[in-house]
Amino acid sequence: MAKQMRARELGDVFPPIKLPSVTGDGEVDFTSFRGRRLLVFSWSSW
């Protein structure tokens, strides 16, 4: 569904993503870190 989404560019406000926690105990809400610098890294176990 997200195949044609416009890629974010530097300076853009990041969309309000919420993702489940890997451990299944809640979610990670990107907007909840407003007011702080948030460093995000992505990886994969495969």
Place this chain on the structure above:
Amino acid sequence: MWQRFHERHADKPGFALVGVAIDALPDGARAFTEQSGCTFPMALDSRNLLNAVLGVKTVTNAFLLDEEGRLRWQHLHGFRVARPEMLAMAERVVEGDLEEFVASPGVVQESLEVESLRAELADRPDDADYVLMLAEALGREGRDEEALQTYARVLELRPADSTAHYATGSLLLAAGRTDDAVAAWQRGLEVDPMNFTLRKQIWMVQFPDRFYPEIDMAFQVEQIKKEGFPDLSKLPISIRRELGDHAVDDLAIDV
């Protein structure tokens, strides 16, 4: 490595670290996370949303959002915190002056769900299913006027769409436009006369004392008798039983 990075910066109130595992299933990512003793938030992105936002197809990536949630730095494709030059870069964006990276004005973005649906609709503007999903997403975000306009588009494409009729009436009712709400539900009944839910909405507005504080089932039965209902099998079993429809005795569950 990321856990050590986190521990070095854990006492900085203006900084946070988040990891995102882009895996279809949680098992592998959960095992990795637990083995590493990770104490910072680790999310699971089974739908590949993050890569869609960044416009990439691979991991590993890293990026920084500033205090206002703006994307201020990114290293896409092959970011390895174990490599000294990349670790140094990560330290700089945490500690340094962000003005050196970018200072362009940001644009307020729509929610991911709404934007995804709009992107999909650019390819298929007349797909009623997607227009309906967009209307529902707008409604969930409280964007009622946009939702109403979008439901209207659904009904242009699919005039008998009961969901759109129902939702249109509900939004109008919430906006205090009671007469318009009833009219919307009645339009729904014109194209879907066997929609009991739409009928009940109208009754609830016209005869609120029959629904609160208690639901008056006998009233509903009388209304059905008065208005007529072409196909009794489309009614809830409780109503059919009240109407003396003994066919329901063979049915195991109410609906």
